[in-house]
Amino acid sequence: MDKLSNFCSEIKAAIGEADTLSVAEARTVVKSINDFLYTNYPGIGTTLELGEYREYFSDFHKFWETHHKEILDCKIDDEKCEQVADALRAIYVKTDGDAFSELYDTCGLSKPEICRVRFLTANQDFRGSLNFSKVANVFLSDKTIFDEDVIFEHPDDFLHSIGILSLSQNDKRISYAKTIAGFLLNKGTSPYNLIDLYKRDVSLLREAIIGCEGSGYGNKKTDMFLRDMVVLGVWKNVSGFDKIDVASDINTIKVALRTGIIKTEIPLVSSFLDIFCYQYSYIDTMNALAWRKVWEIWNKKYPSECIDSPCLIDYFVYNVIGKQFCKEILYLFECETKEHTFFWHSHQNRRCQVCKDKGLKNNKATRIDQIIPCASEEGYIAIENSEYVRSLPEEQKFSECPFKDICQENRYLQPPKSISILGQTGWATAYARKNEGGGGLMA
Numbered sequence: 001m002d003k004l005s006n007f008c009s010e011i012k013a014a015i016g017e018a019d020t021l022s023v024a025e026a027r028t029v030v031k032s033i034n035d036f037l038y039t040n041y042p043g044i045g046t047t048l049e050l051g052e053y054r055e056y057f058s059d060f061h062k063f064w065e066t067h068h069k070e071i072l073d074c075k076i077d078d079e080k081c082e083q084v085a086d087a088l089r090a091i092y093v094k095t096d097g098d099a100f101s102e103l104y105d106t107c108g109l110s111k112p113e114i115c116r117v118r119f120l121t122a123n124q125d126f127r128g129s130l131n132f133s134k135v136a137n138v139f140l141s142d143k144t145i146f147d148e149d150v151i152f153e154h155p156d157d158f159l160h161s162i163g164i165l166s167l168s169q170n171d172k173r174i175s176y177a178k179t180i181a182g183f184l185l186n187k188g189t190s191p192y193n194l195i196d197l198y199k200r201d202v203s204l205l206r207e208a209i210i211g212c213e214g215s216g217y218g219n220k221k222t223d224m225f226l227r228d229m230v231v232l233g234v235w236k237n238v239s240g241f242d243k244i245d246v247a248s249d250i251n252t253i254k255v256a257l258r259t260g261i262i263k264t265e266i267p268l269v270s271s272f273l274d275i276f277c278y279q280y281s282y283i284d285t286m287n288a289l290a291w292r293k294v295w296e297i298w299n300k301k302y303p304s305e306c307i308d309s310p311c312l313i314d315y316f317v318y319n320v321i322g323k324q325f326c327k328e329i330l331y332l333f334e335c336e337t338k339e340h341t342f343f344w345h346s347h348q349n350r351r352c353q354v355c356k357d358k359g360l361k362n363n364k365a366t367r368i369d370q371i372i373p374c375a376s377e378e379g380y381i382a383i384e385n386s387e388y389v390r391s392l393p394e395e396q397k398f399s400e401c402p403f404k405d406i407c408q409e410n411r412y413l414q415p416p417k418s419i420s421i422l423g424q425t426g427w428a429t430a431y432a433r434k435n436e437g438g439g440g441l442m443a
Contacts, residue, residue, distance in 0.1 A: 003063040007036040036060050037273070039434040049276055049421055051213050057427060061275040068278045073265040074286045076293055080260040080406065085298035087402040091316065092305055095396050100307045101231060102315045107136035111234045112192035116146055119191035122225045123176045123216030124164060135162050151181035172422055176216030183212045195235050202226045203240030219288065220247045227311040244311040246291040248284045251322025252314065254415040258326065258407045261290040271417040272441075276427055280418040291317075320388045325373060325401045330382040332369040341368070343378045345385035374404040374411055 014028040015021065021029065037060045046053040047065060056062050091099050106114050121135045138161055139146050151158045155177035159165040164173065184190070189197060198204040209215070209222045217225075224247040229235045246252055256262045262283070274280060295310035307313065334341045335352040342354050347370070352363040373379030380399035383389055389397055401407075420426035425442050432439020 001063075001067065003036075003059045004067075007032065007059070010036075035434050038440065039432045039436075041434045047276070054276075054421075054428065055431070057275045057431060060273075064273070064275055065278055068274075069282055071266070072268070072279065072282065074283060075263055076286065076290045077260050077263055078293065078297075081290065081293045082297050082301075083406050084259050084261055084403065085294045085301065087406065088294070088313065088316070089298055089302045089305055091402055092307070094398065095392070097307070098396075099316045099320070100312045102319065104132055106232065107133055107140065109136055109139070112190065113139065113143075114232060115192040115229060115234050116190065118225055118228060119194075120146055120148075120151065120158075120177075120180060121162060122221050123180055124159070124162070124173055125221070130162070130164065138162050148181040148184040151177055152185060155181070172216065172420070175214055179212065179215040180217065183209075183215060192234070195229075195238060200235070200238045201240040202230065202235070202238050203243035206240075206244065219245065219284070220249060223247045223311055224314075227309070227314070230309075231312070241311075242309045244309050245288040246310050246314045246317070248287045248291075249318065250415040250417070251318045251326075252291065253283060253287045254413070255317050255321050255326055255403070256287045256290050257413040257415060258410045259403050260406065260410050261294060262286050267413065268416045271419045274416065274419070276421055277418050280416045283416050320386075321401065321403065324386045324388055325383060328370040328372055329386070330371050330373045330376055330379055331367050332371070333365040334368045336364045336366070343376065343381050345382045372411060374401050374407060379404070 010032045011029060014025055014032060016025070018025070036058065038058050040056055040058055040061075044056045044059070045062065046055050047061075048054075056065075109117065117135055117139050118132065121130055124130060142161075144150060145158060145161045155174045156165065158177050159173055184194075187194065187197060195202070195205055198208060206222055206226055209217045209225075210219060223244050226241075226244050227247070230238060230241055253262075257264075257268075264283075268283065269279060271277075271280075291313055292310045295307070295313060299306045329345065331344050331347050331349070332341055333344055333349060333352070335355060337352075337355075340352075340354050342352070342365075344353060347367060349367075350364060352365040355361060355363045373382040379401070383401060384397070384399055419441065422428050427441075430439055430441045
């Protein structure tokens with residue numbers, strides 16, 4: 001804690017005993033904050049990140065790398081995990097398990113073709129920039145685009161063909177494409193036959209893919225790829241499926257924080273403080289462990305009414321809870337008469353629904369607030385009109401988020417955000433030297 005202690009001493013010395021700061025004292029404080037958080041100097045040292053030794057960003061960076069875990073002190077709450085497990089089991093029973101199995105359109109591709117397209121593009125899917133139908137149609141237009149030899153020699157052409165070369169972080173994308181193609185070439189096999197090299201054990205293949213440094217396949221993307229290959233029936237008669245985790249991302253982390261299955265001693269810090277993404281990586285790891293604990297409890301209590309692997313939780317928690325329910329999708333409107341307000345499920349509403357129901361004048365209405373459904377007794381309005389619930393058969397429909405009562409204490413907690421280490425707007429391009437000024441992230 002020495003670095004932080006020294007910084008605090010500098011601030012105390014600048015402030016002194018005065019109730020207010022002079023302009024000169026304020027200058028000293030601002031400079032000290034900037035120096036500690038966002039500048040470095042010759043001899044500050046290096047840290048190993050992404051396979052290379054990179055200079056520390058600042059003295060705070062050194063402090064944060066060493067102490068972020070003890071500062072945040074993230075823990076898994078077994079009691080909350082059991083409550084969530086019970087809620088998921090109830091959804092499983094109500095939907096006959098369908099809530100945990102999403103089969104997307106494979107566009108008529110054969111099993112080897114599905115595997116090839118998914119394997120060579122899943123590592124490129126930053127923030128939903130790709131979908132399977134899009135890249136499948138590219139494959140159908142010219143299958144040679146997805147040849148690993150061609151991709152290895154001309155990765156930028158591959159990215160251009162699948163329509164993502166104009167997106168952000170191209171340096172990473174090109175490296176990912178070349179590296180994963182090289183992985184296949186070194187193994188001397190196709191994506192479809194990779195599973196055979198690892199005794200048809202998806203957990204062993206998982207270790208190999210994640211271990212391919214520079215391929216873009218971290219835990220999340222690897223788990224998603226392996227999950228899809230099993231769920232889509234591309235690979236059958238495999239073992240180790242229960243070892244595949246929930247694909248951790250801001251939605252599954254958000255739900256984990258709000259349900260309380262993971263808890264931290266302080267609210268998560270801004271990404272501006274999370275230099276080199278130590279917090280994000282830590283919470284990402286704890287999130288996967290927490291959802292695994294949920295699954296273990298669920299499987300133990302209700303073995304005949306449980307999914308086969310933690311990774312299948314992702315379909316419902318990510319696509320339904322995270323993306324549809326756990327958002328400010330309940331809108332409060334006020335009638336132009338100022339006499340009443342009402343909730344509605346669409347922000348596009350322009351008319352007073354209260355007046356309409358009473359057969360009165362077609363008065364206009366103005367949106368004055370928006371909240372998450374679980375924060376109001378009228379949240380059912382948004383839940384019943386959500387894309388997911390509307391798609392259900394009548395006997396399977398429900399009117400409130402299954403985690404509504406679990407999240408009461410933490411329903412407004414926010415997930416961590418991540419700033420890329422590499423890339424045009426990443427930490428590696430934002431360095432600044434002490435007393436030189438400037439530097440920082442660019443929009």
